[in-house]
Amino acid sequence: MDERQALAAFAALGQEHRLRVVRALVTAGPDGLAAGVLAETVGVAGNNLSFHLKELSHAGLITSRREGKSVIYSAAYAGLSDLVQFLMRDCCQGHPEVCNPAVAALAACDCTTGDTLHA
């Protein structure tokens, strides 16, 4: 990921409605959510949401697929992790201890161990 992509991604996330969309999709998992459902969840008009979804899609943070009349959106987990990686690149140059908190933060998501959490 280069600076231009990261910039677009962060700018996309720095907007109330778009951040809610991404968080809703991250929580929803790979099954995703229909545009209409997202509009209700986020609390924004359909046409306006379309604008934001386009922006998020361009930023590589979400993907879409059509299913009948609906268009289903889901989080682009690879794009999200690329973004984090870009931000924290070279964080340990000579000072390994300083970026431990960042690792600990993601470690709170016990995906690697498979343990249940958040409950």
Place this chain on the structure above:
Amino acid sequence: MDERQALAAFAALGQEHRLRVVRALVTAGPDGLAAGVLAETVGVAGNNLSFHLKELSHAGLITSRREGKSVIYSAAYAGLSDLVQFLMRDCCQGHPEVCNPAVAALAACDCTTGDTLHA
């Protein structure tokens, strides 16, 4: 971290000069960099940089301390990790496998093992 803070942080990072500042400070480590050095590194006028540094500070992404005539800025690693945690919260609800890429991204920073990397 609540939504309002995360929003401010992402909006702060979604700006070319501010993103460069944060990346420069993350790379620089806890010693930080003086405002003047940052201005040269990022390529922005001093008065303008002041505006951006204030915004980043309010967003909890950087901290500052005075040393003689200079003001030294450094990355707020805790704030950065909180931000990542907020974005990826509940990402594994019933689908632990989906957010592995995000963890792998931060794992590229071998802070926990102490191994040298990026070289």
Place this chain on the structure above:
DNA sequence: CCTACATATCAACTCCTGTTGAAACGTAGA
């Protein structure tokens, strides 16, 4: 105290972003 340096603040302008309403597109069923 006065000067020089580093950084911060302020007002003004420009540009871009987000919202709104109307209309178009695409899909499914009668």
Place this chain on the structure above:
DNA sequence: TCTACGTTTCAACAGGAGTTGATATGTAGG
């Protein structure tokens, strides 16, 4: 094919964000 539904596109407006230049603050040295 006609209608209904879900989603997207478009033009226009309103508001906020970033830059600039001039000015103020704060700090060190002579």
